[in-house]
Amino acid sequence: MESADRVSGSRFATRSEVLAVNGMAATSQPLATQVALDVLKAGGNAVDAAIAANAMLGLVEPTGNGIGGDLFAMVWDAKAEELIGLNASGRSPKGLTLQWFVDNNYRSIPSRGPLPVSVPGAVDGWFMLSERFGTRPMAELLAPAIGYAREGFPVSEVIARTWAQSVPLLDAYPGFVEQFTIDGKAPQTGQLWRNPHLAKTLEIIAREGRSGFYEGAVAKTMAEYVQEQGGFLSEADLAAHQSTWETPVSTSYRGYDVWELPPSGQGIAALQILNILEGFDLRSFGFGSVDHLHYFIEAKKLAFEDRARFYADPAFSAVPVNGLLSKDYAGDRRGLIKASEAGDRYRAGNPVLEAGDTIYLTVADRHGNMVSLIQSNYRDMGSGMTPPGLGFILQDRGELFSLDPKHPNAYAPGKRPFHTIIPAFITRDGKPWVSFGLMGGAMQPQGHAQIVMNLIDFDMNLQEAGDAPRIRHRGSSQPTGELRRGSGVVSVETGFGNGVIRGLKRRGHDVRFEAGVFGGYQAIARDPDTGVYRGASESRKDGHAAGY
Numbered sequence: 054m055e056s057a058d059r060v061s062g063s064r065f066a067t068r069s070e071v072l073a074v075n076g077m078a079a080t081s082q083p084l085a086t087q088v089a090l091d092v093l094k095a096g097g098n099a100v101d102a103a104i105a106a107n108a109m110l111g112l113v114e115p116t117g118n119g120i121g122g123d124l125f126a127m128v129w130d131a132k133a134e135e136l137i138g139l140n141a142s143g144r145s146p147k148g149l150t151l152q153w154f155v156d157n158n159y160r161s162i163p164s165r166g167p168l169p170v171s172v173p174g175a176v177d178g179w180f181m182l183s184e185r186f187g188t189r190p191m192a193e194l195l196a197p198a199i200g201y202a203r204e205g206f207p208v209s210e211v212i213a214r215t216w217a218q219s220v221p222l223l224d225a226y227p228g229f230v231e232q233f234t235i236d237g238k239a240p241q242t243g244q245l246w247r248n249p250h251l252a253k254t255l256e257i258i259a260r261e262g263r264s265g266f267y268e269g270a271v272a273k274t275m276a277e278y279v280q281e282q283g284g285f286l287s288e289a290d291l292a293a294h295q296s297t298w299e300t301p302v303s304t305s306y307r308g309y310d311v312w313e314l315p316p317s318g319q320g321i322a323a324l325q326i327l328n329i330l331e332g333f334d335l336r337s338f339g340f341g342s343v344d345h346l347h348y349f350i351e352a353k354k355l356a357f358e359d360r361a362r363f364y365a366d367p368a369f370s371a372v373p374v375n376g377l378l379s380k381d382y383a384g385d386r387r388g389l390i391k392a393s394e395a396g397d398r399y400r401a402g403n404p405v406l407e408a409g410d411t412i413y414l415t416v417a418d419r420h421g422n423m424v425s426l427i428q429s430n431y432r433d434m435g436s437g438m439t440p441p442g443l444g445f446i447l448q449d450r451g452e453l454f455s456l457d458p459k460h461p462n463a464y465a466p467g468k469r470p471f472h473t474i475i476p477a478f479i480t481r482d483g484k485p486w487v488s489f490g491l492m493g494g495a496m497q498p499q500g501h502a503q504i505v506m507n508l509i510d511f512d513m514n515l516q517e518a519g520d521a522p523r524i525r526h527r528g529s530s531q532p533t534g535e536l537r538r539g540s541g542v543v544s545v546e547t548g549f550g551n552g553v554i555r556g557l558k559r560r561g562h563d564v565r566f567e568a569g570v571f572g573g574y575q576a577i578a579r580d581p582d583t584g585v586y587r588g589a590s591e592s593r594k595d596g597h598a599a600g601y
Contacts, residue, residue: 065548066517071588073600078102079575079588080414081117081492083597084206085109086590088197089416090599092189099418100128100186101194103426104179108198108255110412111175111445112248113206114595115233115434116215117492118412120254120266121447122430123171124178125314127301127476128186129485131421136478136485138299138314140469141178143171145451146285147293147466154456154464161533162452162464165223165437167284169449171470172294175428176258176266181296186422192259199259202252202444205245209595213242219434223446228278228439233446251444267291271443278440279447286447293467301478304328304378307509309486312478313501315374317366319532320475322498325356327505328383329390335510340521341549343556349506350526350543350562351390353499357529358399360498364532365461366469372461395540395561411474411497413490415577417586423577425476425488455533462532471532477501479508484581487515493572496525500572519574519591522548525567544570 071077076099078089089106093099103126111119123142130137154162162169183191208216216239223229230237232250240246257265265271272291279286301312304324311327313320329352338344363372376382389399411429429448430436436449453471454464462471473494479487487508491500500523507518528541543557544567557564573594578587588598 063514063517065521066514067520067592068516070514070516071598071600073586073588074584075419075601077417077577077586077588077598077600078106078414079577079590079596079598080106080110081412081573081575081594081596082110082113082209082212083595084113084201085414086597086599090601091197092194093418094601097189098186098420099416099422099424100182101189102416102418103414103424104183104187105194105197106414106416107175107179107426107428108195109201110414110428112198112202112251114212114412115446116212116219117430117433118428119430119445120176121173121435121445122175122428123173123448123450123472123474124175124426124428125318125472125474125476126178126182126424126426127312127314127478128182129423129478129488130186134483136301136312136480138301139178139181139296140299140314140317141174141181141296142317142450142469142472143174143294144290144467144469145171145454145464146287146290148287149285150466151456151458151464159456161456162454164432164452165449166226167279167282167436167438169451170279170284170286170436170438170447171451172286172290173448174294174296177263177294177296180263191262195255195259199252199255202248202255205247207243208240208246210242211595213240215433216240223434223437226437226439227282228441229437229446232439232444233434248444250442254443254445267294274440274443275447279438282438284438302374302378306331306505309509310480311505312480313475315367316364316372317469318472318475319360319364319498320477321374321377322356322360323475323477323501324378325359325383326352326498326502328378328380329355329387330502330506332384332387335506340507340511341553343553343560346524346553346557347560347562348390349502350524351396353526354396354399354529354541355386355389356498361530361532363461364471369465369468370461393560397540411492413476413492413573413575415488415490415575417488417577417579421485421579421584423485423488423579425478425490427474427476427490427492429474453532473497475501479505481581485579486581487576487578489574489576491572491574493570496570496572499525500574504574515576515578515587515589519576519589522546523571525570546571
């Protein structure tokens, strides 16, 4: 490794880690981080602070999340010494059938508009978390977001850029221009933005609780608007929504336990990648070497073929999670990798026979509770469906359903679509170590695996692990049923040597330099001996880690 030019000795870190004892928050926008800290300082716990920060992010970063989207979380309960998962994702409209798509000559579900809209689950997720773990009333937690929505805040740089990219894609949909532009344009960096409509909706939720969103005037407005645009979301769909508690699943990786949520999300793909990589001596290869990157790319391809074949809503399809995470199965899959040649085509395995744009935030409190939470509208600002007077955009997560009736992820009424958003957690000897996440669609499991490698194989600190250059492979088969052709494309950030790029190309990888596709990372680590928290927020986003 080349010599570091920073006092810390960390080769890639853009800044030092943040250290604190009483609490820590890391989010993708500094104002949201401050809101979380304010809640902690006022006596709230990590769950209270995470809810307040998420509500704030829906205001300040509508390009990635909002109450029109879904939520997943893992909570380390310090008192019970247990990791608990929540799937707060919504389901497809019950009035829309697969046959309707067939009868109307659809080969795939559109990316935007009314048809990919599924029930937004985030608000129910807040109440599920609050009722089980929270200590503060919802009205108190939503007050900061309500205040900023009315008074305004200056839009930050990365968010302003993404907002500007979204406007020409969504400005044809009724309600969007009126509620998410200034004179037809996205707010610029530093420009004051207000969202009084969102403030009003949050006030209803604060006053009336969960029913203020899923029933009554707000639900009626959502349903009527979507149906007017040709969609199927109904008041009954909204009223019937229920989030579910989930048991996180894990794999051991060189003595550490890495945790993800089971499908309908894609988290276990990260665990499959790590299981395959565990058979290679990555430390001896060195970070950024040809071997390190080659074996990672091939492991990703193998895991993503299984992702495309098996991952779906377990209420509709049996997902062989235990088989997919089996070490024996990983060994069999590892044997398909050629040391000096990129795989042109891998098929999904048969684990049953073997044994069976997004935001991320993390918060920790003085009691040792830690929250790993991710929330999204999908595709930046979502479907474009912007119900009048409500101040938020509905997600387009239903795009990820397959229209192949034989596929496990085939569209069905009342079904959860395959989900890309995944929170992560690492424990060591049964104790919490790192709560982290990395947003960005199909980049997420790839990014999770890279963070774990950076921390464990390459001895990076929490900040450096996120700032180090990343790679992203594209071209695996998709959960919609679309099969890939060829070995795909490897996107790389600057920071990898030219000799390494040439070496990858000699092995058959199509390598390209590309910006802006590598996700955004936040993390908090806890020292089990001292209780000191370490926080990190990488340089690719507007994010901020802070403690007290």
